[in-house]
Structures are given as structure tokens and as C-alpha cells.
Amino acid sequence: MAAPTSDIINATSTNQLHNINMSNVTKLIASNFLMWSRQIHALLAGYGLTGFCDGTTVAPASIVLHDGHTIDNPAYDLWQRQDQLIVASLFGAISVELQPILSNSSTTTQIWTLLSSTYAKPTWGHIKMLREQIKQWRKGTRSIDEYVQGFFPRFDQLATLGKPYEHEEKIEYLLSGLPEDYKPIVDQIEGCDTPPTMSAIH
Numbered sequence: 001m002a003a004p005t006s007d008i009i010n011a012t013s014t015n016q017l018h019n020i021n022m023s024n025v026t027k028l029i030a031s032n033f034l035m036w037s038r039q040i041h042a043l044l045a046g047y048g049l050t051g052f053c054d055g056t057t058v059a060p061a062s063i064v065l066h067d068g069h070t071i072d073n074p075a076y077d078l079w080q081r082q083d084q085l086i087v088a089s090l091f092g093a094i095s096v097e098l099q100p101i102l103s104n105s106s107t108t109t110q111i112w113t114l115l116s117s118t119y120a121k122p123t124w125g126h127i128k129m130l131r132e133q134i135k136q137w138r139k140g141t142r143s144i145d146e147y148v149q150g151f152f153p154r155f156d157q158l159a160t161l162g163k164p165y166e167h168e169e170k171i172e173y174l175l176s177g178l179p180e181d182y183k184p185i186v187d188q189i190e191g192c193d194t195p196p197t198m199s200a201i202h
Contacts, residue, residue, distance in 0.1 A: 016048045017082050020089040028094045033119035034156045040093065044086070052086050052108040059083075083108050122159050127163050130154050134165075138177040148174065148202045168195050 020043065028036040044050045051057025060075040084141050085107045091099060105111045139147040150186065151174060159165055165173075177187045189201060 016078060017085060018049065020044070020047065020049070020086055022089045022093040023032070025093045028098060028115070030098065030119065032153060033115065034160045036093070037116070037120075040090070049082070049086065052115075053112040054081055055109040087111065127158065127161055128162055130158050130161075135171050137173070137179075139179055139182075144202075145176065148198075152198075170198060171195055171201065174198070174201065 023039070023044065025039045025043065026032065026036060041050060041053065044053060049057070057079070059079050060073055062073055062076045063070055065071075066071045087106070090108065090111055091102075094102070102111055102114060105114050134151065135152075136149055137147075142150070151170065155165060155170055169188070175189060178186060189196060
């Protein structure tokens with residue numbers, strides 16, 4: 001499809017392309033989409049490339065008229081190359097088990113849309129599963145760091161699904177999973193006039 005002759009043709013330059021290193025990003029699995037998407041979004045924001053995810057960086061016309069002739073648009077070539085660099089990086093940050101669902105997704109926007117609709121979708125079964133995991137989470141032999149940090153991704157996922165717990169409820173679940181030898185600390189926290197922050201409790 002040819003664009004109007006008024007379209008500006010930008011010279012293609014490899015210096016304008018960004019190779020996105022996602023090697024330090026935690027791989028996406030079925031239960032960590034919220035934190036994974038935050039990492040990806042922050043990384044792409046640093047390069048000014050978040051528009052490739054949400055679709056606001058629209059592909060230019062692939063063909064343009066220039067000096068009365070139809071030619072390939074270098075701006076489209078640049079857009080496509082950048083998009084595919086992001087796609088390749090995204091696949092490297094997604095667990096092998098989840099990659100098959102993306103077999104028909106060829107652009108960054110398609111991948112992002114599919115993952116969001118799949119793992120941030122407020123299904124009753126998913127919400128129920130997360131609530132049950134929070135209810136059953138216990139310190140046991142875990143370190144206090146591991147125990148407390150185990151709540152946050154589940155709380156965050158419920159918030160993403162539109163079913164957040166109130167702050168007081170989060171505290172109740174955190175305290176209820178502690179063993180008896182933490183009772184003096186639990187009593188002290190429950191005796192506060194105002195609920196302390198989660199970080200303060202930690």
C-alpha cells in the first residue's frame with residue numbers, strides 16, 4: 001500500500017537499532033506474569049521502545065512514493081528490524097513450556113497482547129488458586145525472607161486481576177502462617193494502633 005507523497009522517508013541506520021539484553025530478566029512462567037511484565041516494561045522504557053508492546057509505535061507504510069516513483073520505505077525496514085530484535089529477546093525471556101502458545105505471534109505487540117490476555121485474565125479459577133496458595137502458605141523451615149517474599153507475587157497477581165486484598169488482610173495472612181515461637185512478635189504487631197507496613201513487619 002503506497003503512502004502519500006508527503007510521507008517523510010528517514011534514512012535507515014543500524015545505529016538506530018537497539019539490541020535488548022534480557023538475560024537478567026526472570027523467565028516468564030505461568031505464575032509470575034506481573035513481575036515479569038514489569039521488568040520487561042522497565043527495560044524497554046529505558047530504550048524508549050515501550051510503544052512496540054502497546055502498539056503505539058505503529059509500523060510505517062512499507063511502500064512510499066518518492067520523486068514520482070514507488071519505493072520500499074526505509075523507515076518501515078527500520079521499524080521491522082527493531083520489532084524483530086525485541087521479539088527475539090522476548091522469546092529468550094519466556095520459558096520453553098510457554099513458547100508454543102506464541103507460535104502464531106510474529107510481532108512484539110501480538111506477543112504482549114496474547115500474554116496479557118492469557119496470564120492477566122481475571123478467571124475465577126485463577127483467582128481461587130491464588131487465594132488458596134496464600135491461605136496455605138506457611139513459614140515451616142523457610143527463612144523469614146523466603147516466607148515473606150512468597151506472599152508478594154501472589155498479592156500482586158490478585159491486584160492485577162482486579163481482586164486485591166486489603167492491607168489488613170495481607171497482614172493477617174502473613175501472621176497466621178508463622179509458627180508458635182513467633183507469638184510474641186505477632187502479639188506486638190496485632191497490638192499496634194494502626195497497621196504497620198509490610199516492610200516494617202518484615
